[in-house]
Amino acid sequence: MDKFLQAAIEEAKKGLNNGGIPIGSVLVLDGHIVGRGHNQRIQKDSSVLHAEMDCLENAGRLKASDYRRATLYSTLSPCDMCSGAILLYGVKKVVVGENKTFCGPEEYLRSRGVELVIHDDHECRQIMASFIQKNPELWNEDIGE
């Protein structure tokens, strides 16, 4: 298991333990985690802090050259908003835990020059399947449905 994907899963679990939607993300720069985050919809009543956004926010204001060397990890395929943030900052590589539960605009990201590595991680899928079964309305809200 990729240790950075594992760190993103730990973020997802941290969110779950706080009553949140279990999606986690880390930002890796030069082999080190420089930001960690998880979905904050419930905990902070937030409509914009998806895991990837929370991670970017927690990473702080980085240099453009840093974003371009960084890799963003997420337990779930990034949605339109998070994909847009990836494009804004020119993050060149994204590692995704799974894209079966939800699949964002991956082809569009590729067309804009982003490398995507898609895993099919059982734990990432399982944690979301369990959450969605118990909280279908919260999940639909999170993806704008």
Next chain:
Amino acid sequence: MDKFLQAAIEEAKKGLNNGGIPIGSVLVLDGHIVGRGHNQRIQKDSSVLHAEMDCLENAGRLKASDYRRATLYSTLSPCDMCSGAILLYGVKKVVVGENKTFCGPEEYLRSRGVELVIHDDHECRQIMASFIQKNPELWNEDIGE
């Protein structure tokens, strides 16, 4: 002048008066402003709270059907991230103060079914031109350059 665009400009000025990047946004639902926001990069050291994101965050957790009836106003053409948020929530109409200072992925938004109304508002352009002349590094940081 469209009163809602005027309200977005007031938000931009509020940001400027607090030392921030002067971009403002409002979200309008059924003829009423339900969210207001402005760029918070400097004030909150935020990498994700562009004006439109701050506005969506301040609007709170709306129903999917509300977002789809809403119109988002911004003093400046939405970047990739803010355009992504518009797509995530299915906001169908966006009114833009100007797109000369910066132009986001407007054609992509249109291809995804979003109606864009682009003004060429002098005040929106002027407030940004003045800010960028004095703070080119902050502006570049805000657009990931």
